[in-house]
Amino acid sequence: MKLRQKIIEKFSTFAQFTNDRFSNWAIEPRLQRSMQREIAKTTNLGGTELGETFWVLYWYQCYQSQSLTLSGSLSGSLSETFAEGHLAAYLQETCYWAAHRLVMDAKGLELLPDCFQLAIATLPRVLQSYRSEQGASLKTYALLSFSNAIRDSFRQQQECSRRTDWGLLRKVSQKCLIEALQMAGQSPATIARYRLAWTSFKTLYAPTATRQLAAPDAKTWEAIAQLYQRHSDLSNVSETSLIHPEMLESWLKDCAKQVRAYLCPPITSLNIKKFEDGSGELQDDLPDCAENYAENTPMAALMALEELQERRAQSLQVSQILHRALEKLDPQMKTLLALYYSEQLTQQQIAQQLEIKQYTVSRRLSSTKEILLRAIAQWSQESLHITLTSPAIQQMSMVLEEWLQAHYQQLHYQQSHDPQQAHEQSESIASQEDV
Numbered sequence: 001m002k003l004r005q006k007i008i009e010k011f012s013t014f015a016q017f018t019n020d021r022f023s024n025w026a027i028e029p030r031l032q033r034s035m036q037r038e039i040a041k042t043t044n045l046g047g048t049e050l051g052e053t054f055w056v057l058y059w060y061q062c063y064q065s066q067s068l069t070l071s072g073s074l075s076g077s078l079s080e081t082f083a084e085g086h087l088a089a090y091l092q093e094t095c096y097w098a099a100h101r102l103v104m105d106a107k108g109l110e111l112l113p114d115c116f117q118l119a120i121a122t123l124p125r126v127l128q129s130y131r132s133e134q135g136a137s138l139k140t141y142a143l144l145s146f147s148n149a150i151r152d153s154f155r156q157q158q159e160c161s162r163r164t165d166w167g168l169l170r171k172v173s174q175k176c177l178i179e180a181l182q183m184a185g186q187s188p189a190t191i192a193r194y195r196l197a198w199t200s201f202k203t204l205y206a207p208t209a210t211r212q213l214a215a216p217d218a219k220t221w222e223a224i225a226q227l228y229q230r231h232s233d234l235s236n237v238s239e240t241s242l243i244h245p246e247m248l249e250s251w252l253k254d255c256a257k258q259v260r261a262y263l264c265p266p267i268t269s270l271n272i273k274k275f276e277d278g279s280g281e282l283q284d285d286l287p288d289c290a291e292n293y294a295e296n297t298p299m300a301a302l303m304a305l306e307e308l309q310e311r312r313a314q315s316l317q318v319s320q321i322l323h324r325a326l327e328k329l330d331p332q333m334k335t336l337l338a339l340y341y342s343e344q345l346t347q348q349q350i351a352q353q354l355e356i357k358q359y360t361v362s363r364r365l366s367s368t369k370e371i372l373l374r375a376i377a378q379w380s381q382e383s384l385h386i387t388l389t390s391p392a393i394q395q396m397s398m399v400l401e402e403w404l405q406a407h408y409q410q411l412h413y414q415q416s417h418d419p420q421q422a423h424e425q426s427e428s429i430a431s432q433e434d435v
Contacts, residue, residue: 001096008035011055011086015096017113022096031085056138059086063127088123091142095120098146102154104346118153119146136398140405144398157264165256167213169198170206172259180262181255197251200227221245317383318376322403325375333368340365341408373400 001022004010012031016023038058042050063083099115126145130138163171172180177198181191204223205216216224225245232243326334339345339353347365351358376396377388 001093003093007039007050007052007055008032010052011035011059011089013092014089015092015116017116020110020112028085028089031082031089034082034086053137056087056090057132059083059090060127060130060132060138063087084124084127087127087138088120091120091123091126091139094139094142095146098143099150102147102150115150115153119149122146122149131395136395137402140398140402144401153264160260160264162212164213165253166205166215168256168259169201169252170213174198176262177255177259180258183262184258186258194251194255196231197224197228197248198255200224200231200248201252203227215249218245221249224248317379318399319403321375321379322372322400322407325372326407329368329371333364333371336361336365336368337404338408338411341404342411369397369400369404372404373397376400 001015002025004013004025009025009027012035013025013027016026035055038055039050042054060083095116099112099119103111103115122145123142126142129145130141132138159171160168174195178191178195181194186194201216201224204227205220222245225243225248228243228248326337329337335354336350339350340347345353347358347361351361354361373393373396376399377393380392380396381388
């Protein structure tokens with residue numbers, strides 16, 4: 001993937017794929033014009049062009065303030081939609097690398113576009129749960145969130161594929177079943193029938209092993225149909241005729257189909273053609289909110305700049321703390337970190353190279369990061385008076401993960417371009433890194 005260099009590109013372009021591979025960056029004209037306007041305003045205020053970290057914080061604050069103002073609104077605001085668009089563009093590379101690493105581990109690069117779309121679809125949830133004041137950058141938080149979303153989808157798909165229709169229906173909850181049927185557009189009357197059929201099925205067909213569960217036999221189907229008929233008279237389900245076992249079986253198979261589609265939804269590209277002649281795309285129907293976008297005030301930019309300066313000062317202190325803690329690690333721990341973060345090797349590849357077990361690599365990496373995390377936690381208690389709650393520890397872990405990635409990537413770049421000066425330059429990283 002070709003990395004974007006200019007600020008306008010980072011906040012107004014989107015990744016496009018061809019034949020399951022990244023092909024190019026596509027410019028979104030409305031976002032491009034928006035960035036040009038905002039850069040012009042902030043340049044007039046400060047006299048210099050601001051960097052990536054400022055713009056991430058600026059657009060996140062715009063998104064956050066609009067979300068708070070319009071809490072409970074179904075339509076949302078044009079400003080909020082626009083800010084989210086800039087953040088979506090910015091996180092394209094993060095989403096790509098989250099998907100790329102996981103599909104490489106799964107040895108299925110053909111899944112890359114699908115995994116990318118699956119992860120980027122969780123962006124609204126990522127933005128709603130992210131908190132900039134807790135230290136971790138949006139990029140690091142999104143990387144972990146995107147990776148978790150893809151892993152959860154893999155696990156869910158594996159679980160669905162391993163189960164027969166009857167095993168899936170035994171496993172699924174009533175809430176999930178109803179949501180799946182609603183998502184499929186079923187009427188309330190049909191949902192009531194399907195729910196009662198499913199309840200009757202679970203009541204009378206409860207074997208011990210459920211994953212590869214076979215269909216009920218004829219006698220069991222008869223009993224399920226009789227139970228359904230009795231309960232239909234006591235519920236909101238009204239039947240004008242006798243329900244046969246074959247009909248119940250058909251309904252339950254339809255339930256299983258809708259549940260699979262709900263748990264593992266197909267991913268549709270916005271570039272799909274709408275018409276048979278190949279003209280038009282689905283994304284052409286998206287509303288154009290750019291022309292009506294409300295201008296952000298200069299005060300918002302100044303507040304974002306002040307917060308950026310404060311965060312940079314704290315980041316510099318954290319970087320210095322971690323450099324000192326890193327120097328105290330034993331050579332074996334340093335080697336593991338270098339292989340994992342600088343060489344970008346998986347735990348399995350590290351295990352093969354060092355001729356040890358994978359679980360040993362995992363355990364040693366965890367214990368190494370725990371040492372570094374304790375250094376951050378101690379500094380946070382003494383300098384920032386932060387109480388070490390579970391959410392605070394989680395945010396510190398994200399800060400550590402981000403720092404390790406940035407630190408070793410910079411070292412790797414220096415070594416590959418100037419090996420002789422790499423060691424000397426590494427001594428000055430602490431004063432240069434912006435975690």
